[in-house]
Amino acid sequence: MTITLLPVTGLPEIAAGDDLATLIAQAIHLQDGDIVVITSKVVSKALGLGVLTHDRQALVLEQSTAVVAERATATGVTRIVASSSGPVMTGAGIDASNSEELLVLPPDPDAAADDLRTALQAATGVHLAVVLSDTSGRPWRAGLSDFALGSSGLQRLDDLRGLADTHGRDLAVTVRNLADEIASAADLVKGKIERVPVAVVRGSASLLTDEPQPSLVRTGPTDWFALGRHEAVRAALGVTPGSPDAEAVGLPAVGEEPVAERLQRAVRAAAHGQPPVAVQVDEQSLELAADDPVALGRVWARIEVALAGERLTCSAQQLGPQRVRITVRT
Incomplete structure (x- = not known):
């Protein structure tokens, strides 16, 4: 299999109300089987999800369903939260880069991907998939990488459990996250500094599907990291993370x-x-x-x-x- 990563260059600065499907279709010739990966921030811009506020911390809590961890910093409080859009992210995924406003995530990323896919297929006449990507860190790993915030028309997981490896042993836990792999690969040819918010992954047409797909967000018993160390102890003592009580007790600092x-x-x-x-x-x-x-x-x-x-x-x-x-x- 040969996979090609194509940056979509020449797109204008996106504003509220812009027709993303038309702009993308004019910028690159799409083919059957293509996977269009678009930075979620651009979708938020087109949907008019910018917020003018000086209270970013309040907006983070407003865009969250739970606080996982919170630390005091030199400039305020940094919180890792379960965002209203689904994934656990630093600051609820709110972004201010390359924008005069604070951009919040689409409230339903999969629905936003569905809408863009429908519009792109209507504009181009080709069968394709769409991934909304965003950036996040991971426990135990330095740096950031892109993941699939939402998707449409794409097989998200490849469940290999029960299949034999090369030595004949059954695989017990291997479930590949194809959507995140696609999002991360696409980010190799797009980026904030280069102002390239869209890329096309070509050569993976076998991953396209119209079947319903499972959620990629772990919740309930499958979520082993619902709270940080400090937050789990404090919650057990009745001090709810992200609450006024937590701030009154005092938040641990990032450093010593x-x-x-x-x-x-x-x-x-x-x-x-x-x-x-x-x-x-x-x-x-x-x-x-x-x-x-x-x-x-x-x-x-x-x-x-x-x-x-x-x-x-x-x-x-x-x-x-x-x-x-x-x-x-x-």
């Missing part, structure tokens, strides 16, 4: 932080929603006191959990039925 700051944050998380307990904190230890031994024990246990969420270990010394000293070990 003093032990005393992490200790104070753990105390605030542990005390959230609990009966009052007297807490005296110094650089690397704290003392708890309460008339109610049950309340004391409850906050004591919560503080040890919160400290573990801050990657801090501790030892505890009971000073009496109503007092405890907890010392952080570094």
Whole structure:
């Protein structure tokens, strides 16, 4: 099989209301079996999904269904969220590059791909597929790569489970994500700096299909990474990620932080929603006191959990039925 990647050059700056199908059809001669990969931001521009606001953080939360992780930075707060459009992305996929507005993702990326495919096929008379691509990082991997935010007319997955490998052993977990592979390959010939938002993948006509395709977003029991480490611990303590409570408790920073700051944050998380307990904190230890031994024990246990969420270990010394000293070990 020979696959050819063709950048679609010469497209004008896209504005709200532009006819993307006509512009693409005029810029390149499309053939049966082509896969048109288009940056989702261009689709957002054509759909008029630009937002003029100075509060990007509020817009991120507005365009999210859940916060996966959040960190304080020198310029504000960076959040990894489950976007309203489906995938987990940094900042809900909101983009300001090459635009005067903040562009949000199409609310239904597959429907947007369907619409563009229908219009392209009507304009060209050829049978093709469409992929809306976007850029994202991946856990454990440096850098960014493109993935399929939405698609139409394309086989998304190639399930090889149950087939034999070259040694005769059955494959148990191999399901290739063809849509993401197509999106990533196309990005080799397009890009923000070059202002080439569209590419054509030619030579993979066998992947075209009109059959319904499964979602590529893992949810529920199949999602092993629904929360970051800090966020999972804090959520268990009743501090919901992305909430005012989370900001009141304090967000962990991207870089290294003093032990005393992490200790104070753990105390605030542990005390959230609990009966009052007297807490005296110094650089690397704290003392708890309460008339109610049950309340004391409850906050004591919560503080040890919160400290573990801050990657801090501790030892505890009971000073009496109503007092405890907890010392952080570094």
